[in-house]
Amino acid sequence: MVYDAPxxxxxxxxxxxxxxxxxxRISLSKSALAFLPTPNxxxxxxxxxxxxxxxxxxxxxxxxxxxxxxxxxxxxxxEPKEVPDSDKTPKVLSTDATHPSVTLxxxxxxxxxxxxxxxxxxxxxxxxxxxxxxTLNHLTHYVFPPFTYLPLPHTEPRAxxxxxxxxxxxxxxxxxxxxxxxxxxIDYDKGVRKSYEALREHCQSAGPIRQVAxxxxxxxxxxxxxxxxxxxxxxxxxxxxxxxxxxxxTRDLFKCITLLNSLSDKAGPxxxxxxxxxxxHGREGTDxxxxxxxxxxxx
Numbered sequence: 001m002v003y004d005a006p007x008x009x010x011x012x013x014x015x016x017x018x019x020x021x022x023x024x025r026i027s028l029s030k031s032a033l034a035f036l037p038t039p040n041x042x043x044x045x046x047x048x049x050x051x052x053x054x055x056x057x058x059x060x061x062x063x064x065x066x067x068x069x070x071x072x073x074x075x076x077x078x079e080p081k082e083v084p085d086s087d088k089t090p091k092v093l094s095t096d097a098t099h100p101s102v103t104l105x106x107x108x109x110x111x112x113x114x115x116x117x118x119x120x121x122x123x124x125x126x127x128x129x130x131x132x133x134x135t136l137n138h139l140t141h142y143v144f145p146p147f148t149y150l151p152l153p154h155t156e157p158r159a160x161x162x163x164x165x166x167x168x169x170x171x172x173x174x175x176x177x178x179x180x181x182x183x184x185x186i187d188y189d190k191g192v193r194k195s196y197e198a199l200r201e202h203c204q205s206a207g208p209i210r211q212v213a214x215x216x217x218x219x220x221x222x223x224x225x226x227x228x229x230x231x232x233x234x235x236x237x238x239x240x241x242x243x244x245x246x247x248x249x250t251r252d253l254f255k256c257i258t259l260l261n262s263l264s265d266k267a268g269p270x271x272x273x274x275x276x277x278x279x280x281h282g283r284e285g286t287d288x289x290x291x292x293x294x295x296x297x298x299x
Contacts (some may be wrong), residue, residue: 011201017126019225023188029030033094037038056147090152090154090155092154092155092156092157093155093156096155096157096158096159097158100151100156100157100158100162101149101151101156101159102148102149102151102160102162102166103154103162103268104162104165104166105137105138105139105162105169106137106169107137107169107172107173108137109133109136109137110176111129111130111133111173111176111177112129112133113125113126113129113130113132113133113177114126114129115177115178115179116177116179116199116203117178117179117181117182118179118181118182118202119181121182121247122238122242123200123203123204123242124241124242124245126237128178129177130174130177131144133173133177134170134173137173138164139170140167142166142167142192143168143170143174143192143193143196147280148163148166150223153162167191167192168188171186171188171191171192171195173192174186174192174196176194178199182199182202185198185199185202186198186199187266195201200296203245203246204245204246204247205246205247208247208252208253208256209241210246211247211249211256212253212256212260214239214242214243215240215243215253215257215264216257216260216261217239218236218239218240218243219257219261221236221239222234
C-alpha cells in the first residue's frame with residue numbers, strides 16, 4: 001500500500017519525519033512498479049515464442065511426411081537409353097553358316113508298303129508302314145509330334161531355309177505313299193501335317209456303306225485247307241479293325257449288313273464262293289469230283 005499523505009495518527013510531524021515519509025513513498029512506488037507485469041512486452045514475447053514453436057513443429061512434420069512419402073513411393077523408372085540402330089537389329093549366329101541347327105535332309109529310302117487307296121485301304125497298316133518310312137528318312141518329327149524346332153529367319157537364315165526345304169520334301173514323301181486317287185487331298189501350300197490329317201479324316205470317315213462292305217467281306221472269309229488257320233484269322237481281324245476305325249459300329253449298321261446279305265443271296269451266286277462246274281450229262285453242276293465205280297465206271 002502507498003500512502004499519499006502521512007498517517008493520521010502522527011500529530012504535527014517534524015521536517016525530518018516528512019522527508020522520511022517522502023523517501024519511503026518513492027521507494028515503495030519503485031518496488032511496486034518492478035513487480036507489475038508489462039503487458040505489451042510479455043504478450044509480444046509469448047507470441048514470438050508460440051510462432052517459433054508452431055513454425056518449428058510444422059517444419060518437423062513436413063520433413064517427416066516427406067520421408068514417409070519417399071519410402072512408400074515406387075522408385076522412378078529409369079528412362080531407357082537410346083540404342084543405336086546397329087544394336088537393335090538381331091545378329092546372325094556365327095554357327096549358322098558352318099553348323100546350322102537344322103540340316104538339309106534327303107529321302108534316300110523308298111516306301112516299301114502298299115499305297116493307300118481311296119476305295120480299298122487299311123489305314124492302320126498303312127500308317128505303320130508310313131511311320132517306318134519317315135523314321136528311316138529322318139522326317140518323323142516334321143509329320144508327328146514332337147515337331148522339329150522352327151529356327152528364326154533373321155538369326156538363323158540357313159537353318160530356316162533347310163527347315164522349309166525339309167517340309168516340302170515331307171509333303172512329297174507323303175504323296176509318294178498314297179494312290180493317285182488321293183492326291184487331291186495333299187496340298188503343298190497347307191503343309192504335310194494338314195495333308196496327313198485330311199487323309200486320315202477321309203479314310204476313317206468313309207461312312208456306313210464302306211463299313212458294311214468290309215464287315216461283309218470279313219463274314220464271308222472262310223478257312224481253307226490250303227491256307228494256314230492263323231493267316232485266315234489275321235485277315236478277319238484286320239478287316240474288323242478297319243471297319244471299327246471308320247466309325248462307331250451301331251445297331252442300325254448290323255441291320256444293314258443282314259439286309260444286304262439276304263438280298264445278295266437271292267439276287268445271284270456269292271462272288272466269294274468258287275463257281276460250279278457244268279455237268280456234261282445234263283445234271284446240275286457240282287463242285288465235288290465225279291465218283292467212279294469199282295471198274296472205273298462213273299456213277
